[in-house]
Amino acid sequence: MIKILLEKELRDIVSSTKFAITFGAAAILVILSFYVGIRNYEESTREFEAARAVNASNVASLTDWRQVQHKVFRKPQPLQVLVSGVTNDIGRTTEVRPQGELTLINSRYNVDPLFAVFRFLDLNFVVIIVFSLFAILFGYDAINGEKESGTLKLILSNSVSRADVVLSKLLGSFLALVVPLLVPILIGCLMLIGFGVPMSGTDWVQLALVIGGGLLCFGAFLMLSIMISASVTRSSASFLLSLVIWIFSVLIIPKGAVLVAAQAVDVPSLDGVEAQKRKFTLGQFDQRFQKMGEFLRADITRDETWSQRFVTFQDSLNKAYEKEREEYYRKLNEDWRNKKDHQERWAFALSRLSPTAVFQIAAMNLANTDVSLKHRYLEDLNRYQDEYAEFLRKKTGSSGGMQIVMRFSGQQGAQEEERKPLNPTELPEFAERGRTLGETISASFADLGLLALLNILFFVGAFVRFLRFDVR
Numbered sequence: 001m002i003k004i005l006l007e008k009e010l011r012d013i014v015s016s017t018k019f020a021i022t023f024g025a026a027a028i029l030v031i032l033s034f035y036v037g038i039r040n041y042e043e044s045t046r047e048f049e050a051a052r053a054v055n056a057s058n059v060a061s062l063t064d065w066r067q068v069q070h071k072v073f074r075k076p077q078p079l080q081v082l083v084s085g086v087t088n089d090i091g092r093t094t095e096v097r098p099q100g101e102l103t104l105i106n107s108r109y110n111v112d113p114l115f116a117v118f119r120f121l122d123l124n125f126v127v128i129i130v131f132s133l134f135a136i137l138f139g140y141d142a143i144n145g146e147k148e149s150g151t152l153k154l155i156l157s158n159s160v161s162r163a164d165v166v167l168s169k170l171l172g173s174f175l176a177l178v179v180p181l182l183v184p185i186l187i188g189c190l191m192l193i194g195f196g197v198p199m200s201g202t203d204w205v206q207l208a209l210v211i212g213g214g215l216l217c218f219g220a221f222l223m224l225s226i227m228i229s230a231s232v233t234r235s236s237a238s239f240l241l242s243l244v245i246w247i248f249s250v251l252i253i254p255k256g257a258v259l260v261a262a263q264a265v266d267v268p269s270l271d272g273v274e275a276q277k278r279k280f281t282l283g284q285f286d287q288r289f290q291k292m293g294e295f296l297r298a299d300i301t302r303d304e305t306w307s308q309r310f311v312t313f314q315d316s317l318n319k320a321y322e323k324e325r326e327e328y329y330r331k332l333n334e335d336w337r338n339k340k341d342h343q344e345r346w347a348f349a350l351s352r353l354s355p356t357a358v359f360q361i362a363a364m365n366l367a368n369t370d371v372s373l374k375h376r377y378l379e380d381l382n383r384y385q386d387e388y389a390e391f392l393r394k395k396t397g398s399s400g401g402m403q404i405v406m407r408f409s410g411q412q413g414a415q416e417e418e419r420k421p422l423n424p425t426e427l428p429e430f431a432e433r434g435r436t437l438g439e440t441i442s443a444s445f446a447d448l449g450l451l452a453l454l455n456i457l458f459f460v461g462a463f464v465r466f467l468r469f470d471v472r
Helices: 002-014 017-060 078-082 113-118 123-139 144-149 151-156 162-194 201-229 235-264 270-298 306-351 355-367 373-396 409-418 437-467
Strands: 071-073 093-095
Touching (some): 002 162, 017 078, 017 123, 078 201, 078 355, 123 162, 123 201, 151 162, 162 201, 162 437, 201 235, 235 306, 270 306, 306 355, 355 437
Antiparallel strands (some): 071 093
16 A cells, blocks of 8 residues: 555656746756856866966076975865865965965955855755755645645545555655756766766765765755644645744854854954964064174174074074974964864854754765865965975075075175076975865764754654644
8 A cells, every 4th residue: 555655646746847847946956056066166277277387487487496485276176166165265375485374365255256245056055955945845735735635534534554644755755856856966977077077986975975965954854844744734834834944944043053152152363363473473573683683793704604604593593483483373373273163063063953054064074175174274284384394405405484695796696607497396296185085974974874863853753743643
């Protein structure tokens, strides 16, 4: 009997006008999100290659490594344009110096402010807005709609158990809606291959998990709306209740969680932290010039080795002050990061009351576009900074930093004759380490598990509510 009921449910949903309209709109948006993501990736890749070429050209136009203003650029990743997360909010360009704190500039939204207004159409948006609303439209009248039309009472009068009816409703609705949604997603995946997007095996696994998480989010809203339909007599009332829950889930809970966390955990502003850093650095500059003046007054001999002694003194002075500054900056950054992490944990914990927020957190972790992306990237930059500083020491014999180099005119003329254009290929290559597949899955495992648990709870809730549902 359950097989017959399941076939009826599938046939009723697929043959309805509501299904054709909503599925057509959802399919267009899914395919469009893949297309927009592919085009954004291609554009970002062109900008990345062009920026690298300009940087190499600037280096090749110089003759002294101490004059180089070397820049590195964040390489676009395929999944980061399909699930954008915070990748467009953080800077893509960094000027690497042998010493000092590194900063990220030129975010996508800073370069293209229009995108900051309308944001990008990506899979995350399609699942959160379209899939969840799609689920509500097909689940709000699954039970009480049958009662209002009189078919539910007719079915139960034919010696059909309530368990069979509700199981056919739950499973039929899920299969009838999920399977067709996989078709445009499959088309999108074929588009990735057709346009030549370099997806690695790891990328495909992560994308599959993002899609799986999206279907779990869709299933949670579908089961929830069916549970509400089995709890409310009239379909109009269940629609309004489902819509209110959807609004809270998509719009109110995530934003409210951020506001509550901001009130619960006080985090100093970045402007305030930067002001402290500037004040400390200016104090160091005063001390540095005072030390230099003392050296010049004490060592008045201007023999052939004086220039080298002065460079050595500056180098040792730079190292001492750089170590002091790094320690001070490290403490400030660590204090800010700890408070910010605490605030984020509060915000994420509260936002997980919403299935869409749970999916969003999981999807960003799977695509490596979560809020810790900037922190991981800065760690890669700091490692590269050490390599770059060592490279400059080998090339110039100096650790970098603020230096005043004095040469005798005869020595300077001889050195100018020997100078040749720099070779940018000698620069050490910057590579992002990122997270391994295991680390990525581990970061999203709890949220994917929570989505699965919500599906089970709402499924059981709908089952229990229907067993008590008054069909009269």
